[in-house]
Amino acid sequence: MNVAILGCGGMGRLHAQMAVNCGLRVAVCADKVRPAAAGxxxxxxxxxxxxxxxAVSAKQVDIVVITTPTPTHKALVKAAAAAGKHIFCEKPFARTSADCRQAIAAADKAGVKLFVGHVVRYFQEFEAMRAQVQGGAIGAPGWAKLYRGGIYPGAPGSWFRDYGQSGGVTLDCMIHDLDWVRYVFGEPERIFCQALMRKEPVQVDYSQVTMRMKSGVIATVIGTWAHPAGFRVKMEICGDSGMVQFDSNDAPLSAQPRQAASGPSMIVPSNPVSVSPYQLEWQDFIGWINGTSTPRVTAADGLRAVEMAEAALKSAAKRQPVNL
Amino acid sequence: MVNIGIMSFAHMHADSYAACLNTLPDACLAAVWDDNARRGRAKARAFKTRFINKLDAFLASDLDGVIITSENVKHRAMAEAAAAAGKWILCEKPLAPTVEDARAIVAACNKAGVGLGTAFPCRYALPLMEAKAKLDSGEFGAVYAVACTNHGQAPGGWFADEELSGGGATMDHTVHVADLLRWMLGKEFTRVHCELGNQLHKKTLKTDDLGSLNLEMEGGIQVGHLASWSRPVSYPTWGDVTLEIICEGGVINVDAFNQKLTVYDDKAKRVNWAPWGDNPDLGLISDFVEAVRDKREPSVTGIDGLRATEVTTAAYASFRTGTAVKI
Structure with missing residues (x-):
């Protein structure tokens, strides 16, 4: 099968490699930024x-990968579906839940497979955490604390820095954890959120969510694009007979290059795995297209995650909790 | 020599305060009174002082000040009695479980002209003092957001009896951080939303065992605070006080009690964190002894205790009503 990559930034490049690793061919690379597409x-x-x-309707293409800015997802999904292509859409699924619904309807009507890349469901540490919790290691779970983020992404002028387009850290980044919490602990009941969404004098976003699940479990989630450097993920799940924690800073490998003139460099911890979680989500997607498996994450999950992030942003604006 | 008495050893912090008093050269633990006479006698013996069985006799003795470390709901009656007897007071936190009681304690001390302090020892924890100094230096610019935790193990006993404590983990573990942020940022809390949980110790506790609070301070600073009794029995220490402070000019992280050794103990079959940092309680008790000697207000006042109680009670009101509420 042949793949078209729409949006040739970092995620586009990553997914191109994953497609190749799955034995597919990258036929088209499309980007409004000419050098990005050419490169x-x-x-x-x-x-x-x-x-x-x-590029969506290029003849030889079977699968369209959408790694463009979030607000462009809906139109591209609809066009790809109309052209009969299967679709891999990077998260967040779309900028609004209404857009997600239109995208799902288009894929359903066309009978194409629409996959939303909530890759955290494939991360080995998150799967290990889910296994501990569901295996009863901490008894009945009562509290989930998740933390994700680091430096504000994108250069000045990037769409990430336009809250109208990216939705800030809540919609773009914390959505991973909102999806994972729902994946493991079931449907949410209500959500409260505070989000900085600052532009001046420095662009920082810091989102603090408290969510009550229908099961009674409380989830406390922090997303940060407010740090001067780095990236960190933390999880802590408390149950009635124990607690389990993960911290990406507790890594088996870290390397710090010596830089002669330019001062101290950043230490980047590394957690190597033999098969990348991105590869695993691609295998899931291809298995679904081939009819050999059903995927771990559906477009409906992608929609629900956007609904949760939307509710969070609504709560932040109203300064009151929002029911889901 | 400043003579200090301890009223009740119901709260485990009394042991640390007694030890601090016995350490200071210019102060002494002069007497113990406890409404549980058996406990009071044992503690008086352990800290090499006298036990006075009758409250009247205790307050009529040569004490200059008292430390109240009773169950939360008893603070008011004890403080009113001690104030009426002209004693300087250091009251364990929370100053009281209700705003009404906290106000009454402040009023009684004002009327009697005695100093009143609230036991917030975190203000004397060096990592937190250094964090405040960094903020005060201006190097980090404006503060935008803070994420805090005050986790602990479930204390059991009267802490879990609402009749005596006034509430659970959120009552126990909100006021330290509320006071810290008021002190560090020089701003008051204005608004809170709170979710309470009781699912971690459902079988043994009737009170909440976790609170996930979202607060606002003057100037629109957003604050997340987690108050909990969520640390398992097998956890290597009692809990934590942590802050992540998001500023214009960077991020400050404090893990206030993270000066520790990790001890692997085969005999007990457990791993412990042994603290080696300075003891903040000593700073708190030293300040109180000085305040008594100099007839001044303790540095952390009754009003500070009242303000922290206002935050806690608003958090409970938020959960009851399912809305964010003004403080």
Whole structure:
């Protein structure tokens, strides 16, 4: 099968490699930014295009990968579905839940497979955490605390820095944890959120969520794009007979290069795994297309995650809890 | 020599305060009174002082000040009696479980002209003092957001009896951090939303064992605070006080009690964290002894205790009503 990559930034490049690892061919790399499309296309011996919308209907393409800015997802999903292509859509599924619904309806109507890349469900540490909790290691779970983030992404002028487009850390980043909490602990009942969403004098976002699940479990989730550097993930699940924790800073490998003139460098901890979680989500997606498996995450899950993030942002604006 | 008495050893912090008094060269633990006479006698013996069985006799003795470490709901009656007897008072936190009681304690001390302090020893924890100094230096600019925790193990006993404690983990573990932030940022809390849980110790506790609070301070600073009795019995220490402070010019992280050794003990089959940092209680008790000697207000006042209680009671009101409420 042939793949078109729409949006040739970091995520587009990553998914191109995963597709190749799954035995697929990258046929088209499309990006409005000409050098981005050309660069990725050269590395994967693909055709470069500068209009993602036109690339959607390229004849030889079977699968469309959408790694463009969030607000463009809906139109691209609809166009790809209309062209009969299977779709891998990066998270967040879309900028609004209404957009997600339209995208799902389009895929259903066209009978194509629509996958939303909530990759955290495939991360080995998150799966190990889920196994501990569901295996009863801490008794009945009562409290989930999750933390994710680091530096504000994107250069000045990037769409990440426009809260209208990206939704800030809550919609773009914390959505991973909102989805995972629902995956493990079931449906949410209500959500309260505070989010900085600052532009001046420095652009920082810091989102603090308290969520009550229908099961009674409380989830406390922090998303940060307010740190000067780095990236960190923490989890802590408390149960009635124990507690289990994860911290990405407790890594088996870290390396710090010596830099002669430019001062101290950042230590980046590393957690190597033999098969990347991105590879696992691709295997799930391809298995679904081939009819050999059902995927761990559905478009409906992607929609629900956007609904949760939307409710969080609504709560932040109202300064009151929002029922889901 | 400043003579200090301890009223009730119901709260385990009394042991630390007694030890601090016995350490200070210019103060002494002069007497113990306890409404549980058996407990009071044993503690008086352990700390090499006298036990006075009758409250009247205790308050009529040559004490300059008292430390009240009773169950939360008894603070008011004891403080009113001690104030009427002209004793300087250091009251364990929370100053009281209700705003009404906290106000009454402050009023009684004002009327009697005695100093009143609230036991918030975190203000004397060096990592927190250094964090405040960094904020005060201006190097980090404006504070935008804070994420705090005050976790602990379930204390059991009267702490879990609402009739005596006035509430659970949120009552126990909100006021320290509320006071810290008021002190560090020089701003008051204005608003709170709170979810309470009781699912971690459902079988043994009737009170809440966790509170997940979202607060606002003057100037719109957003604050998340987690008050809990969530640390398992097997956890290597009692709990924590942590802050992540998001500022214009960077991020400050404090894990106030993270000066520790990790001890692997085969005999007990457990892992413990042994603290080696300075003891903040000593700073708290030293300040109180000085306040008594100099006839001044303790540095952390009754009003500070009242303000922290206002935050806690608003958090409970938020959960009851399912809305964010003004403080």
């Amino acid at each position: 990725l296309a050269k590395d994967f011996q693909a055709k470069a295009m500068n209009d993602p919308m036109a």
